[in-house]
Amino acid sequence: MSQIDKSYNPSEVEDKWYTRWLADGCFKPSDDASKEAYSIVIPPPNVTGVLTMGHVLNNTIQDILIRRARQEGKAVVWIPGTDHAGVATQTKVNAVLRSEGTSAAKLGRERFLERARKWRDDHGGIIIEQLKKLGASCDWSRLVHTLDDDYSKAVLTAFVKLFKEGRIYRGKRMVNWCPVNLTALSDEEVIMTPTKSKLYRMRYELVDEPGKFLEISTTRPETIMGDSAVAVNPADPRYSHLIGRKIYRPFPKKEIPIIGDSYVDMKFGTGVLKVTPAHDAADFEIGQRHNLEVIDVMNPDGTMNALAGPEFEGLDRFEARKKAVEMLDSLGLLVKIEDYENNIGISERGQVPIEPRLSDQWFLRYPKVDEAKDAVSKGLIKFWPQRWEKVYLHWLDNIRDWCISRQIWWGHRIPVWYRKGVENPDINNPQEVYVGVEPPPDPENWNQDEDSLDTWASSWLWPFATMGWPDKDAMEKSGLSRFYPTSDLVTGPDIIFFWVARMIMAGMEFMEGGEKDKIPFKNVYFTGIIRDMQGRKMSKSLGNSPDPLDIIARFGADGLRFGVMNCAPQGQDILFSEERVQLGRNFCNKLWNACRFRQMSGEIADNTSLEKIVSRMDFSKLDSDDHALLASLEKASQAVAKDYASYQFNSITQTLYAFFWTDFCDWYLEVSKARMSDESAKQTVLAVQDLAIRQTLLLLHPFMPFITEELWHSMGYAKSESEHIQDVSPNFSEALASCGLKIDQLALETTAKMQEFVSAARALKAQYKLGTKRDSKISLLASGDGARILSENLEKLKKLVGAQSIEAVSSAPDSPAAITPLGTVYLDLSGAIDAEAEKRKIGKEREKMLSLIASTKARLSNEAFVSKAPAAVIEGAKKQLALYEEKLAEMDRILKQL
RNA sequence: GGGCGAUUAGCUCAGUUGGUUAGAGCGUCUGUCUUACACACAGGAUGUCGCAAGUUCGAGUCUUGCAUCGCCCACCA
Numbered sequence: 001m002s003q004i005d006k007s008y009n010p011s012e013v014e015d016k017w018y019t020r021w022l023a024d025g026c027f028k029p030s031d032d033a034s035k036e037a038y039s040i041v042i043p044p045p046n047v048t049g050v051l052t053m054g055h056v057l058n059n060t061i062q063d064i065l066i067r068r069a070r071q072e073g074k075a076v077v078w079i080p081g082t083d084h085a086g087v088a089t090q091t092k093v094n095a096v097l098r099s100e101g102t103s104a105a106k107l108g109r110e111r112f113l114e115r116a117r118k119w120r121d122d123h124g125g126i127i128i129e130q131l132k133k134l135g136a137s138c139d140w141s142r143l144v145h146t147l148d149d150d151y152s153k154a155v156l157t158a159f160v161k162l163f164k165e166g167r168i169y170r171g172k173r174m175v176n177w178c179p180v181n182l183t184a185l186s187d188e189e190v191i192m193t194p195t196k197s198k199l200y201r202m203r204y205e206l207v208d209e210p211g212k213f214l215e216i217s218t219t220r221p222e223t224i225m226g227d228s229a230v231a232v233n234p235a236d237p238r239y240s241h242l243i244g245r246k247i248y249r250p251f252p253k254k255e256i257p258i259i260g261d262s263y264v265d266m267k268f269g270t271g272v273l274k275v276t277p278a279h280d281a282a283d284f285e286i287g288q289r290h291n292l293e294v295i296d297v298m299n300p301d302g303t304m305n306a307l308a309g310p311e312f313e314g315l316d317r318f319e320a321r322k323k324a325v326e327m328l329d330s331l332g333l334l335v336k337i338e339d340y341e342n343n344i345g346i347s348e349r350g351q352v353p354i355e356p357r358l359s360d361q362w363f364l365r366y367p368k369v370d371e372a373k374d375a376v377s378k379g380l381i382k383f384w385p386q387r388w389e390k391v392y393l394h395w396l397d398n399i400r401d402w403c404i405s406r407q408i409w410w411g412h413r414i415p416v417w418y419r420k421g422v423e424n425p426d427i428n429n430p431q432e433v434y435v436g437v438e439p440p441p442d443p444e445n446w447n448q449d450e451d452s453l454d455t456w457a458s459s460w461l462w463p464f465a466t467m468g469w470p471d472k473d474a475m476e477k478s479g480l481s482r483f484y485p486t487s488d489l490v491t492g493p494d495i496i497f498f499w500v501a502r503m504i505m506a507g508m509e510f511m512e513g514g515e516k517d518k519i520p521f522k523n524v525y526f527t528g529i530i531r532d533m534q535g536r537k538m539s540k541s542l543g544n545s546p547d548p549l550d551i552i553a554r555f556g557a558d559g560l561r562f563g564v565m566n567c568a569p570q571g572q573d574i575l576f577s578e579e580r581v582q583l584g585r586n587f588c589n590k591l592w593n594a595c596r597f598r599q600m601s602g603e604i605a606d607n608t609s610l611e612k613i614v615s616r617m618d619f620s621k622l623d624s625d626d627h628a629l630l631a632s633l634e635k636a637s638q639a640v641a642k643d644y645a646s647y648q649f650n651s652i653t654q655t656l657y658a659f660f661w662t663d664f665c666d667w668y669l670e671v672s673k674a675r676m677s678d679e680s681a682k683q684t685v686l687a688v689q690d691l692a693i694r695q696t697l698l699l700l701h702p703f704m705p706f707i708t709e710e711l712w713h714s715m716g717y718a719k720s721e722s723e724h725i726q727d728v729s730p731n732f733s734e735a736l737a738s739c740g741l742k743i744d745q746l747a748l749e750t751t752a753k754m755q756e757f758v759s760a761a762r763a764l765k766a767q768y769k770l771g772t773k774r775d776s777k778i779s780l781l782a783s784g785d786g787a788r789i790l791s792e793n794l795e796k797l798k799k800l801v802g803a804q805s806i807e808a809v810s811s812a813p814d815s816p817a818a819i820t821p822l823g824t825v826y827l828d829l830s831g832a833i834d835a836e837a838e839k840r841k842i843g844k845e846r847e848k849m850l851s852l853i854a855s856t857k858a859r860l861s862n863e864a865f866v867s868k869a870p871a872a873v874i875e876g877a878k879k880q881l882a883l884y885e886e887k888l889a890e891m892d893r894i895l896k897q898l
Numbered sequence: 899g900g901g902c903g904a905u906u907a908g909c910u911c912a913g914u915u916g917g918u919u920a921g922a923g924c925g926u927c928u929g930u931c932u933u934a935c936a937c938a939c940a941g942g943a944u945g946u947c948g949c950a951a952g953u954u955c956g957a958g959u960c961u962u963g964c965a966u967c968g969c970c971c972a973c974c975a
Contacts (some may be wrong), residue, residue, distance in 0.1 A: 007935090007937090008937090064947085115939085123899095192971090192972085200975085216975085218975060220975080221973065229973095235972075264974090264975085265942065265974050265975080267974090268974050268975065269974090269975065272975090273974090274975075275975095276975095280973080280975080281973055282973040282974080282975080283973090283975085285925065286974085293910060293917095342975090343972090356973095386904080387902065388902090388955080390901075390902075391901080391902075391970070391971080394900095394901075394970095394971070395971080396971085398971085493969090496970095516967085529899090529969090533910075535967090537958085540972095559937095566923085566946085567910070567911070567923090572903080572904080572905090573903095573910090573968085573969085575902095575909095575910060575911090577910085577924095579909095579910085579923085579924060579925095580923090580924095582937075583923060583937095585937065586935095586937040586938090587937090588936045588937085589935065589938090590934095590937080591935040592934090592935080592936065593935035593938085594934065595934085596934050596935075596937080597934030597935080598934085599934090601934090642914095646914085648913080648914090650911090651912080651914095654912070654922070656924095657922090657923090658922080661959080663922090665934090665935085669934080670939095673933080717962090724924085759940095759941090762925060762940060762941065763940090763942085764942060764943090765940090766928080766929075766940070766941040766942080767941085767942095768929090769929080771928090771929055771930075771940060771941065772929065772930050772932070772940085774932065799932095802940090804934075848919080852918090852919065856918080859955080862955090862956090863955085864955040864956090864957035865956070866955080867955080868954090868955050868956090869956075870917085871919075872917090872927085873917050873918090873956090876917080876918060877917090877918070879918090880918050880919095882901055883918095
């Protein structure tokens, strides 16, 4: 053991221990088959991303769970990995290429992928190093990336299986098209955003009745050219007679039918809807019902094509909108323009409005939907907080097929090959379409599908594909049978559909055994979202997103972790500011200095086990403060265990903070200062300190791994250089009991009384500006067991109050007074008492006391209360009243004397 | 339109089965380098617990309604 430094230097300590932990293999699971398994798979961050506060929150929670499980002696593994983030990465690489004056199209698929891989390797893995700085104790030897060969094989295996089951199909459907990234997106990747726009009222002329018009409202005049009908509700008396007649589409001018469809809302706008099957999902369905022509007037990039007419061709869709309005106006067909707010679907990646677009895509009919619902509703998988169950079930109840194909190259290419030279190959004919994990044996005769898979169609396999699935040997090697299902999943509710729900379905679909063996995890803890103090989401553009690495450099990883966890109630959003971290940093410093004080107080004896420390105590020297401290610590340990069971992390930090700062440092260490001058008690007091610090370090370790490990060693708790705090059980009560140390719970009461006494005496001194004087003369007119407590604890109390003497007196001196549980305390001012001030003070307290007595009396004389309330409550009220009356009498006595 | 969450001290939040005088951190005011820690210590000030009704002997806590803020879901042009 070594003398510790004057101030805590986190960066030095953190680097030292992280290196040691890696070298000692601390993050690898135990092979001991008798140990209970505990596992977590990390939500894979984007491989080219950097650490955000969201990651800090999420991974700190996982690390806490993981480290606590290690302390409990489980075989623990936390599997790390990264995600290839298809569209996001391809977008970034495209931008790089653009800046170099080239493009993906110019490079071609192979060269583009080469380039993207290089970009990934150059920028990738930063986040992994950052997670290490945070202290994340992942088993890094298991690092998985979704584009690794083995993982890719899992993705393709899943595809092929689902294809063979008939769950994957290809079809021409309306999809969400991103005109920036030129790919289809799933419904979940579209963010509905209220947007200020315009509602254009225009009029179309009836063909058989020139001069007669129908008024129609639209927000998208640029799609007029794609109109193939006008629809009204058949039940609408205003228009039903028009059904079957024709109307002119203004440009390109053409006769189109008026149709009746009950989809049309009679109450909206004019009750007349223009139908553009190629550019609106609802219109497409109407078109299907009425066999309407589908006129696609746009290019994939959102510019207008030749079908839109020569005035429009080549124009961007928003330019085309302006142009269309101008044309309507000049034709006299524009009735009015209103301001209007509507929901527009925005591409999550491209940040532009998506375009409903008809295209050939691959879809998945989700497997095992009912099983996935049951797993959660029956409690096989528990959600924390539970309310997310509703959200989850609602989504599954309304689930629609998943568009899994993306028109990008960065990802898993769809494992489907079409025989060369076959027009419209039949997907069910193996002669014409080959589907397999391995390419066809004669690749020269086939063309592979150009699309790749949605990234989530790879990450939904994460809990088992990271454990070697589908390869039997790899599964054996990584211990799938042992670590799957995983224990806990920690993630944000924003990806409950993207990821959580899909993983559950994937587990049910691909894993074997009973439903209990198939589920991917037993608990899902949903974190809140980290926001700034104004409640805004953190974002790069707002510049309100602090760099966690910078915070770690200034406050230490432990301070960051503790500060974040301290303000993270279960599932509520977190308003983050640096002050939170200061709290954590300050707590580290408190811990550090308490240990320093312990070291300065006396040589550290054998601290290598709880039993050894207890054996150093002379039980007869234990006084009420020792008992109270240990009782309080026992309570804290139990509260912590209970909070882990319900994932109440902020409650744990609060419990430990309060115990250590208030009970241990503010009271016990101060008390120790007086007691340690008594040589006969000193060793026992030091042993109690050692015991309390040891237990605090153990309980704190999951939250603050670095400083606790450092102190574990420097305070001599480690049995050897190679023992780590993560391997030591945090169990306290049973361990104490087995050492024969019985804790007197009643001591808590005695200590509480002394604390109140000290507090009151100090306040009295402060009132007379004597707060800093150490030589005050104090008298106590004792009540109850006050005299005994005073005499037994005289030295301590003198030191704590800052008194030269505390004398028990039998009659009240003429001095300022305060009422305490030990009796009435008097401060000797040698006659310099300010009688008026005293009267005011006591008078104020007396007022309060009178109202308390009145309300308690009223309660007790209430027939209904006395007859219905439980006996204990009534008894409590009576006791209370007696106490109040006693105090009142004492106040009256003091006032009279004044 | 449907669902969920929040509303407690100047700020951010605890308050888990309804039961003594509602707590913490930060901030603020006063004093202090008191043999660990000024990232600290001691003391003080600050609350009709969003509003209204109800249940109950008793409500910050349970019920209903309302208000404000936030989030999620939903094909009204």
